[in-house]
Amino acid sequence: MKSRLTRRNFLKTGFLLAAAVLFKGTINFLTGSTQGDITRQDFFEKEKLFSGANIILGRQGLVWLVKDEKGFYALDRRCSHLGCLVQWDEEQKRFICPCHHSKYGPDGRVLAGPASHPMVPVKLRADRKGNLIADTTTVVSKEQRFNFN
Numbered sequence: 001m002k003s004r005l006t007r008r009n010f011l012k013t014g015f016l017l018a019a020a021v022l023f024k025g026t027i028n029f030l031t032g033s034t035q036g037d038i039t040r041q042d043f044f045e046k047e048k049l050f051s052g053a054n055i056i057l058g059r060q061g062l063v064w065l066v067k068d069e070k071g072f073y074a075l076d077r078r079c080s081h082l083g084c085l086v087q088w089d090e091e092q093k094r095f096i097c098p099c100h101h102s103k104y105g106p107d108g109r110v111l112a113g114p115a116s117h118p119m120v121p122v123k124l125r126a127d128r129k130g131n132l133i134a135d136t137t138t139v140v141s142k143e144q145r146f147n148f149n
C-alpha cells in the first residue's frame with residue numbers, strides 16, 4: 001500500500017504533535033514535575049559536614065547548609081527579593097545578595113533590604129552513607145534542625 005502525504009494528513013499529524021506537547025506540559029505543570037527534579041536538590045558530602053566550617057554551599061550551588069549548636073539547617077540560596085543567588089560573607093558573617101545588596105543573617109532573617117522576607121529553610125535528610133540532601137521543594141519551619149542520632 002502506498003502512503004501519500006496529503007494536506008489533510010499533514011495537518012492532522014501536526015495537530016496531534018501539538019496536542020501531545022501541550023498535554024505533557026500541562027501534566028508537568030500540574031504535578032510540579034520537571035525533567036530537572038534532581039536539580040531541585042542539593043548535596044553535602046559527609047566528610048564536609050564535620051570539617052569545621054559552619055556554613056557550606058551545596059554541590060549544586062542551590063542551598064546553604066548551616067550548622068549551629070542545635071544541628072543542621074538548610075537555606076534556599078535564592079534571594080527572597082528577586083531570586084538572585086546569595087553569597088556568604090565570612091568576614092561580615094552574613095549572606096549578601098549580589099544583585100541589590102540585601103543582607104541576611106546566618107539564620108536567614110533579613111538584616112537589610114530591599115528583600116522583605118527571610119531566606120527559605122528547606123528540608124534536609126540523610127542518605128545511607130551519611131551525606132545530607134536538601135530538597136528545595138519542601139519548606140520547613142525555621143526552627144527545624146537535622147541531627148544524626
Ligand code: FES
Pocket residue numbers: 079080081082083084097098099100101102113114115
Ligand atoms: S535579588 Fe537579592 S536583593 Fe534583589
